[in-house]
Amino acid sequence: MSDPVVPTTVPRQVTVPAASSSSAIATRNVIEIEDLDFNYGASKALHDITLNIREREVTAFIGPSGCGKSTLLRCLNRMNDLIDIAKVTAGQIRIDGVNIYDPRVDVIELRKRVGMVFQKSNPFPKSIYENITYGLRIQGRKNKAELDEIVERSLRGAALWDEVKDRLHESALGMSGGQQQRLCIARAIAVEPEIILMDEPCSALDPIATAKVEELIHELKKQFTIVIVTHNMQQAARCSDRTAFFYLGRLIEYAETRTIFMNPSNPQTEAYVSGRFG
Numbered sequence: 001m002s003d004p005v006v007p008t009t010v011p012r013q014v015t016v017p018a019a020s021s022s023s024a025i026a027t028r029n030v031i032e033i034e035d036l037d038f039n040y041g042a043s044k045a046l047h048d049i050t051l052n053i054r055e056r057e058v059t060a061f062i063g064p065s066g067c068g069k070s071t072l073l074r075c076l077n078r079m080n081d082l083i084d085i086a087k088v089t090a091g092q093i094r095i096d097g098v099n100i101y102d103p104r105v106d107v108i109e110l111r112k113r114v115g116m117v118f119q120k121s122n123p124f125p126k127s128i129y130e131n132i133t134y135g136l137r138i139q140g141r142k143n144k145a146e147l148d149e150i151v152e153r154s155l156r157g158a159a160l161w162d163e164v165k166d167r168l169h170e171s172a173l174g175m176s177g178g179q180q181q182r183l184c185i186a187r188a189i190a191v192e193p194e195i196i197l198m199d200e201p202c203s204a205l206d207p208i209a210t211a212k213v214e215e216l217i218h219e220l221k222k223q224f225t226i227v228i229v230t231h232n233m234q235q236a237a238r239c240s241d242r243t244a245f246f247y248l249g250r251l252i253e254y255a256e257t258r259t260i261f262m263n264p265s266n267p268q269t270e271a272y273v274s275g276r277f278g
């Protein structure tokens with residue numbers, strides 16, 4: 001890909017709702033990424049990333065394919081540990097002040113606190129009810145009344161309860177794609193995480209299902225810190241408070257979403273958000 005050229009006048013293609021700005025609310029940094037380098041074998045995928053993510057905000061990672069968005073997202077709950085050649089080679093990620101790459105950190109516990117929703121919904125081939133209680137049962141929670149209560153709360157939280165309350169014991173695989181993705185969100189929130197990572201959660205959904213998930217993201221941020229990777233700039237503009245733009249494994253610009261889309265400081269950001277490359 002050639003470097004973007006920056007013309008003087010650019011048609012803006014992305015509308016940013018006024019409500020996406022949250023500058024008036026001062027929240028604390030829940031995730032602090034500092035001077036992070038990350039390699040797949042000898043190949044460096046992330047270069048010197050420094051970025052703070054605020055509590056109960058939606059932070060969007062945008063940038064052209066291969067720029068490192070998903071890699072960075074997966075660093076936040078150490079999902080990259082599952083790839084042999086993947087390694088943080090410098091820097092730190094702290095969650096609530098604790099370096100999550102410290103050898104003393106319990107990775108299972110970390111992933112409970114930092115849940116994840118993937119690009120393609122991946123419900124288990126079990127009932128709707130069992131999809132939500134699966135993680136809880138593994139934790140040894142067996143009390144039926146408690147599980148019933150969590151199932152209802154999680155499905156309500158994922159804006160799915162009214163649609164499925166009469167078929168909780170039917171297979172999750174009979175749900176529509178959009179419902180399956182909301183079920184995966186319900187499953188993620190059932191274990192009461194602090195942070196939810198979403199890797200292109202709407203890329204397999206139609207516009208109506210996408211709108212429902214976006215509405216849901218808006219609701220969820222009252223309770224959770226959300227980090228979303230998206231290649232859809234309209235989605236970043238609609239859903240997020242802050243946006244980080246990456247290019248070739250580097251963080252180019254990070255600011256309030258409104259600033260990134262309406263008044264970016266970096267010419268590469270401007271070229272990308274105005275649709276001239278990527």
Ligand code: ADP
Nearest residue numbers: 040045063064065066067068069070071072083
């Ligand atoms: P994005 O999410 O922005 O599309 P990725 O984080 O998936 O980018 O990829 C960043 C870079 O890391 C790309 O060059 C990609 O080819 C490489 N990469 C991603 N996953 C792996 C992997 N499992 N093994 C080796 N290289 C990978």
